[in-house]
Amino acid sequence: MATTTLRTSTGYRSGLYDWLTTTDHKKIGILYLANSILMFLIGGLFALLVRVELAQPGLQFLTDAQYNQAFTIHASLMLFLFVIPVLAGFGNYIVPLMIGAPDMAFPRINAFSFWLLPLAAIVMLSGFATGGGAAAAGWTEYSPLAQAKYEGIGTDLWIVALLLIGTSSILGSINFIVTIFKMRAPGMTLLRMPIMVWTMLVTSILVLMATPVLTSALIMLFIDRNLGGHFFDPANGGNAILWQNTFWFYSHPAVYIMVLPAMGIISEVLPVFSRKPLFGYKAFVFATAAIGALGFSVWAHHMFTTGAVYLPFFSFMTFLIAIPTGVKFFNWIATMFRGQLTFSTPLLYALGFLTMFLIGGINGAFSAAVPVDFALHDTYWVVAHIHYVLFGGSVFAVFAGLYYWWPKMFGRKLNETLGKIQFVFMFIGFNLTFFPMHILGLSGMPRRIADYDPNAGWNDLNLLATIGGFTIAFSILPFLWNVFITSRSGEPAGDDPWEGNTLEWATSSPPPPYNFDHLPEIRSERPVFDARHGATHA
Amino acid sequence: MSIPRPRLPRPARSLAALVALALLLAGCAALEPPAAVTSQGQDTRDLYDFVFIIAVVIFVLVEGLIVYAVLRYRRKPTDTELPPQVHGNSVLEVIWTIVPTIVVLIMFVFSWQTLNQVDAVSPTPALTVRAVAAQFQWQFDYLAPDGQTVQFTQQAPELDLPVGVDVHVILRSKDVIHAFYVPKFLFKRDVVPGRENNFDFTIDPADVNQTFRGQCAEFCGTFHSTMLFSVKALSPADFKTWLAQQVATAAASPAPAPSAAGGATETTLALTAHNIAYDQATLSAPAGQPFVLKFTNSDPGVSHNVAITDSTGQQIFKGEIFSGPDSRSYPIPALPAGTYTFACSVHPQMTGKLTVH
Numbered sequence: 001m002a003t004t005t006l007r008t009s010t011g012y013r014s015g016l017y018d019w020l021t022t023t024d025h026k027k028i029g030i031l032y033l034a035n036s037i038l039m040f041l042i043g044g045l046f047a048l049l050v051r052v053e054l055a056q057p058g059l060q061f062l063t064d065a066q067y068n069q070a071f072t073i074h075a076s077l078m079l080f081l082f083v084i085p086v087l088a089g090f091g092n093y094i095v096p097l098m099i100g101a102p103d104m105a106f107p108r109i110n111a112f113s114f115w116l117l118p119l120a121a122i123v124m125l126s127g128f129a130t131g132g133g134a135a136a137a138g139w140t141e142y143s144p145l146a147q148a149k150y151e152g153i154g155t156d157l158w159i160v161a162l163l164l165i166g167t168s169s170i171l172g173s174i175n176f177i178v179t180i181f182k183m184r185a186p187g188m189t190l191l192r193m194p195i196m197v198w199t200m201l202v203t204s205i206l207v208l209m210a211t212p213v214l215t216s217a218l219i220m221l222f223i224d225r226n227l228g229g230h231f232f233d234p235a236n237g238g239n240a241i242l243w244q245n246t247f248w249f250y251s252h253p254a255v256y257i258m259v260l261p262a263m264g265i266i267s268e269v270l271p272v273f274s275r276k277p278l279f280g281y282k283a284f285v286f287a288t289a290a291i292g293a294l295g296f297s298v299w300a301h302h303m304f305t306t307g308a309v310y311l312p313f314f315s316f317m318t319f320l321i322a323i324p325t326g327v328k329f330f331n332w333i334a335t336m337f338r339g340q341l342t343f344s345t346p347l348l349y350a351l352g353f354l355t356m357f358l359i360g361g362i363n364g365a366f367s368a369a370v371p372v373d374f375a376l377h378d379t380y381w382v383v384a385h386i387h388y389v390l391f392g393g394s395v396f397a398v399f400a401g402l403y404y405w406w407p408k409m410f411g412r413k414l415n416e417t418l419g420k421i422q423f424v425f426m427f428i429g430f431n432l433t434f435f436p437m438h439i440l441g442l443s444g445m446p447r448r449i450a451d452y453d454p455n456a457g458w459n460d461l462n463l464l465a466t467i468g469g470f471t472i473a474f475s476i477l478p479f480l481w482n483v484f485i486t487s488r489s490g491e492p493a494g495d496d497p498w499e500g501n502t503l504e505w506a507t508s509s510p511p512p513p514y515n516f517d518h519l520p521e522i523r524s525e526r527p528v529f530d531a532r533h534g535a536t537h538a
Numbered sequence: 539m540s541i542p543r544p545r546l547p548r549p550a551r552s553l554a555a556l557v558a559l560a561l562l563l564a565g566c567a568a569l570e571p572p573a574a575v576t577s578q579g580q581d582t583r584d585l586y587d588f589v590f591i592i593a594v595v596i597f598v599l600v601e602g603l604i605v606y607a608v609l610r611y612r613r614k615p616t617d618t619e620l621p622p623q624v625h626g627n628s629v630l631e632v633i634w635t636i637v638p639t640i641v642v643l644i645m646f647v648f649s650w651q652t653l654n655q656v657d658a659v660s661p662t663p664a665l666t667v668r669a670v671a672a673q674f675q676w677q678f679d680y681l682a683p684d685g686q687t688v689q690f691t692q693q694a695p696e697l698d699l700p701v702g703v704d705v706h707v708i709l710r711s712k713d714v715i716h717a718f719y720v721p722k723f724l725f726k727r728d729v730v731p732g733r734e735n736n737f738d739f740t741i742d743p744a745d746v747n748q749t750f751r752g753q754c755a756e757f758c759g760t761f762h763s764t765m766l767f768s769v770k771a772l773s774p775a776d777f778k779t780w781l782a783q784q785v786a787t788a789a790a791s792p793a794p795a796p797s798a799a800g801g802a803t804e805t806t807l808a809l810t811a812h813n814i815a816y817d818q819a820t821l822s823a824p825a826g827q828p829f830v831l832k833f834t835n836s837d838p839g840v841s842h843n844v845a846i847t848d849s850t851g852q853q854i855f856k857g858e859i860f861s862g863p864d865s866r867s868y869p870i871p872a873l874p875a876g877t878y879t880f881a882c883s884v885h886p887q888m889t890g891k892l893t894v895h
Contacts (some may be wrong), residue, residue, distance in 0.1 A: 014818065064760045064813070138757050144731060145714040145759055234732025240715060275613070280626040283635075305717060306728045307735035311649050311657075319642040326638040327631070333603045334630070340613035340621050354604050362593045365642075369589050369649035371582040371656045372580040375571060375724035378717060435565070442571045444721025446755040449763035456751070519767070533620065 023107035024513055025096050028114050030409060031087025033402070035118055036082050040395075042125075043077035044473060046070045051433075051469035054462050057454035067450035068136040069154070073124070075139035076158065079258070080165050081121050083394050087261035088113075088172050090401050091200040093409065095176060097504035098194045098509065100185025100519050105178040109171050117169035124161035128155030134158070140251075140450060142219070143232030143243040148225040159222050166215045173204035173211075180204075185503070187522030191285065194502045194525060195278060198285050199264030206253045206260075209296070214250030217243060241308045248299035256295040258390055259357075260288060262397030263328060266350050269400050270332055271526075272498050273347035274339030280331040281525055287324035287331075294321040304373045311370045318368040325361055329354070335425040344498070345419030349400030352427050356392025360385060363438065378448075381441025387434045397480075399423075407497045411509045412490030418482040425475035432468025437460035502524035548730060559612070566594060575750060575771070576739040578656045580723040585652040586724075593773055596641075615618050656725070659738050663706035667697065671716035671729040671754065673816060674761040675841055675884045680781060681708075690785045693841065693859045694883040695767035697752070700777035702743040709735045713839075719755035720769055726755050741771050761814045764885055805829040811842040811862070822893040825875035835862030842882045844868060846892060849877055859883060 019027060053062045062070065063388045092110065104110045127134030132152025137145045146155055179200045184193070193201075210233040221243065223229035229235035231244040266389055271278045278284060295318040300309040332354060341347065363385045367373040376382060399422075407413045445458050452458050496505040507516050520531040569590065668679040668688075670753045678692040685706075692698070692798050699705055709718055711731040719726035727735050774782060805824055809831060810817040825827035835842045843859040857868040873894045882888035 037580045064763070068757075068760060068762075082718045136760075142715055142757070145757070146792065150714065150759055234730075238732075240732055274611070275620055277623055277625050279624065280631050283626070283631050305726055306730060308730070308733065311653060315649060315653070316646050319646045322642050323635065323638050327635055329600060329633075330634040333600070333607060334624075334627075336604075336607040336611060338621055338624070339607075339611050340617045341608065341611050342613050351604065351608065355601060358597065358600055358604075362597055365645065366586070366589055367595060369585055369645060369652075371649060371652045371724075372586050372589060374656065374726055375579075375582055375586070375721075377726060378719070378757075444572065444719070444751070444753070445755055446719065448757040449753075453751070453766075 004413050023111045025092050025104045028110050029089050029093025036160035039077050039081040043074050046074035051466040055466035057452050064450045069134045072135050083258040098197050098502050099188050100503050102184035102514050104175050106175050113168040115404045116164045120161040120164035123157050153181040159218050166211045169207045170211050171206035176204040185288045190523045195267035196264035199260040202288050203257050206257050210250045210253040217246035244303050248302045252299040253295045262394040265397045265401040266353050269346045269350040270335045273342050274336050276339040278332035278405045287327045290324040290396040304370050305377045315370045345403035346400045348423045349396050352396040360388030379441035380437040380445045383447050384434050384437035407493030408509045412486050413493050414486050418478045421476050422478040429471025433465045436464050574724050575745040578739045581652050581655045582724040583713045660704045662736045664703035666706045668708045672712035673759050674765040676767040698770045700774040701741040701746045701771045704740050706738050714758050715756050716754045716758045717756035720750050720752040722750045745771050747772050764814045808832045810834040812836045816890050819890045825894045826872050828872045829870050831868040834865040837862040841884045844880050845883045847879050
């Protein structure tokens with residue numbers, strides 16, 4: 001496998017050409033991360049547009065139509081072109097290193113999966129260049145609103161973009177599954193794999209099982225819109241709820257696709273900075289698998305108010321999925337207990353994840369209680385919930401992962417002071433933005449409205465949320481500055497700057513194209529720890 | 539909720555603890571849904587309060603453990619040896635699997651019971667109303683006791699209902715998915731084309747003569763945020779009178795007569811509705827003589843009209859509601875000098891000022 005990356009440069013090939021044609025999983029992983037962070041920034045600008053418009057009642061800056069495009073594209077970019085690919089990017093970079101493999105199983109397919117993503121982004125955003133503007137029916141694109149009668153060509157471009165992203169995800173997931181099952185180094189049994197690898201494995205299985213359902217739904221919607229089909233059009237014998245069932249059959253497991261690898265990152269960071277093994281490794285593996293399995297039986301909790309689903313079943317399954325998540329929480333906390341915590345930036349972000357994702361889990365339980373969901377569904381409460389899960393959870397984990405593996409990727413550490421400044425602003429800004437949304441939702445503010453009644457009592461909290469939004473935006477500046485200055489004068493990292501546990505710390509920083517000159521013996525889930533201290537258990 | 543211990547190690551720490559406690563209490567106090575005005579909403583509220591208490595306990599317990607670990611287990615300069623390498627503890631892990639399982643099962647059972655109360659539909663409702671949603675307006679058909687015949691259609695987005703009796707609502711959509719949502723009912727239900735959803739509720743008699751805001755909660759297109767309505771709670775006697783009056787009016791009045799061939803001096807004002815907004819915020823007219831308001835509705839498929847109210851809120855004129863693109867000439871009676879408000883009966887947020895002098 002590594003032979004594809006061993007080709008020596010013949011001089012006339014520039015560095016750029018090398019990056020454009022690479023099949024090295026590490027470079028592809030970095031490309032995934034870079035592209036995803038670019039999408040995070042663009043998606044963030046759309047979020048700011050939304051927040052600016054909502055800062056006060058009345059339409060000041062956007063028209064209704066522009067507002068609808070802004071929140072639709074914000075969510076579509078963040079979910080499909082940031083959170084999912086950024087975690088796939090970490091997986092790409094780190095999984096082969098963690099299991100002692102020289103590369104992914106299918107390096108060329110790996111490169112192809114990546115290059116579909118910028119293409120998809122261009123296709124989706126090109127909607128803004130069309131007469132009707134970009135997709136505007138929300139990231140859920142509920143039919144009949146998403147039909148051609150109501151929405152313009154921007155929606156077709158959105159469908160095509162999602163088909164490309166889906167193809168990328170499916171190919172990537174096959175690549176991960178084959179890599180993890182077939183390319184582990186000698187001694188790396190399944191139950192010695194780092195939790196990050198386990199979460200990527202379960203995530204890949206979810207992607208492989210769920211994404212084709214979304215793909216077929218998207219094709220049906222495309223046929224409805226362009227080729228005279230009526231799958232989801234009740235005016236012509238179709239079924240509007242069928243779209244929601246197929247869409248959420250993918251998009252609920254997708255929440256776990258967006259969260260499980262983040263849990264994986266946290267499960268790598270906490271033990272290293274506590275100087276203890278992960279508490280309850282096996283329970284953690286089973287909890288991950290349980291979340292993956294249960295994740296397929298809760299999709300209709302997004303549809304409680306449609307009147308078209310069997311409520312007690314989906315309520316029960318949704319409550320049930322809290323149990324493995326709770327197990328993970330206690331395991332993480334027990335990992336820190338009696339440890340020796342070092343408050344480096346990765347640990348701060350991991351603690352941000354723990355404290356915020358907990359809120360995202362708890363406020364989710366309200367919606368599992370169906371009658372309470374009748375009150376809260378489609379209000380700002382749900383906006384608060386999804387952001388506590390995907391920002392408080394996934395985004396904090398992404399930054400934990402970036403600060404943690406940056407030294408491995410580039411051979412230099414990111415600046416700790418700037419990292420801590422970023423964390424403080426991001427943590428405060430995040431809570432200022434999203435905590436008030438709970439209260440807005442309870443008092444009846446629906447999501448996806450461009451304007452609201454100035455007498456509804458929502459003015460102050462909306463202004464607060466907008467101030468929080470700008471605080472988050474501000475917190476990105478120290479990060480970008482950090483990347484810029486450390487690329488020139490960062491502290492050299494060495495092979496193992498954090499006293500890591502897993503195999504990526506057993507090679508140089510950055511690793512050679514073939515990853516390892518030699519591997520330490522693998523006798524537990526912490527081979528590098530064992531090599532440093534000697535094994536502490538049989 | 540933890541109370542700060544009397545003896546605290548350092549002032550900074552006690553300050554931090556107090557701030558945390560204050561935020562927690564403020565958060566708890568603010569996280570309260572509006573007081574429910576239906577008996578079903580009250581059931582939901584009870585469930586919310588139950589879930590909320592469990593949520594606060596879990597939140598305080600788990601965040602407390604995290605904060606404790608962070609404060610207690612910092613690495614000290616003397617920590618050169620590794621801490622004990624504990625890989626797990628089966629007893630602990632079984633406990634923290636079983637206890638949450640019991641907690642979520644209790645929550646599930648309680649929420650299922652509440653669901654059965656909230657979702658119950660009476661075979662003999664006192665009143666059946668059909669809410670018909672379309673981009674971007676509501677209309678309410680008051681059905682006869684047979685549940686079929688329309689007695690009267692309220693085109694303005696105002697749903698007048700009797701308190702203390704069981705009201706049955708049937709939802710119908712003319713185009714895309716909408717949602718009937720009244721925050722003070724603590725309830726919403728989607729209005730799905732091709733499907734007839736329905737539900738029951740009983741407004742608490744204590745809330746008589748109140749008005750509750752309602753709004754479409756499922757994103758339904760460009761002007762989703764303008765799709766408002768209100769619910770007015772009347773005593774059963776008032777409601778009966780009101781309904782009889784509306785039914786009589788609807789039966790008696792055909793479409794408003796076109797303006798009689800007016801005098802040569804008659805003033806004509808022009809007003810256009812576009813994108814759920816009037817093109818003018820102010821109009822002026824001469825006092826003491828009738829005039830014509832030529833109203834153009836340029837929103838395809840969306841209903842508008844112009845209604846005029848005086849400064850006391852008394853409605854003086856209500857123009858026919860019609861769907862665009864179309865136009866009507868409304869004959870406005872002579873008005874005394876003063877300031878009036880004009881508004882669309884379907885979209886109350888469309889308003890302007892009429893000055894008569």
